[in-house]
Amino acid sequence: MRGDQARETERVKRLWDAHARGYDRAIRLAERLLVRDGRRWVCSRASGEVLEVAVGTGLNLPLYPEGVRLTGIDISPAMLARARERAAALGRKAALVEGDAQALPFPDASFDTVVCTLSLCSIPDDRRAVAEMKRVLRPGGRLLLLDHVRSSSRFWRALQRALDPLFVRLAGDHLLRRPLEHVVAEGLRVERAERYAKGMVERVSARRERGSSNAGSRRVEDG
DSSP states (O other): OOHHHHHHHHHHHHHHHHHTTTHHHHHHHHIIIIITTHHHHHHTTOOSEEEEETOTTOTTGGGSOTTOEEEEEESOHHHHHHHHHHHHHHTOOEEEEEOOTTSOSSOTTOEEEEEEESOTTTSSOHHHHHHHHHHHEEEEEEEEEEEEOOOSSHHHHHHHHHHHHHHHHHHOOOSSOOHHHHHHHTTOEEEEEEEETTTTEEEEEEEOOTTOOOOOOOOOOOO
């Protein structure tokens, strides 16, 4: 990892540590107005050995189907502490470990499903994170993503562009990303991709093809 990227990763870690205690309350309005049922849509499709990347405070924990074997990873010890409290309160068994989404500490082909919600917006190298998610997926495994993205509306996209430098500086939060582009570039087969909330939220289900590591060539449009 380059020095500037390592410094940004450490800065984001400090930001999440600082926000951990008030995160659930701070995100509540955005969850209701923008995210809506996105978390449930993603988690309901998980099965088998599941890795949640950037598990945060564990807001997804009650949404997984019974029978999944869950591992969660996050760069922030303070966020993980909240997730462990939530898992204990729910009686949900989960291995919750500290680690970096840009260098996942798991062998190749370790999981049937990888989930990441509302986090690729703040991981410094989001392309590298998607590549790592693909690496730890078993052939035929499913990648499930939910994130806010650059809008398909010209008006809202212009507003995002104006606000992006402020959000990146204050919260490490990028408003103009589109993780689906990286999913396609990594050669994953997109099963379903849906945008809503003025095109500012996108949920994606994709598969790692069996016996193939070729990058995809499909172009991702904003419309």
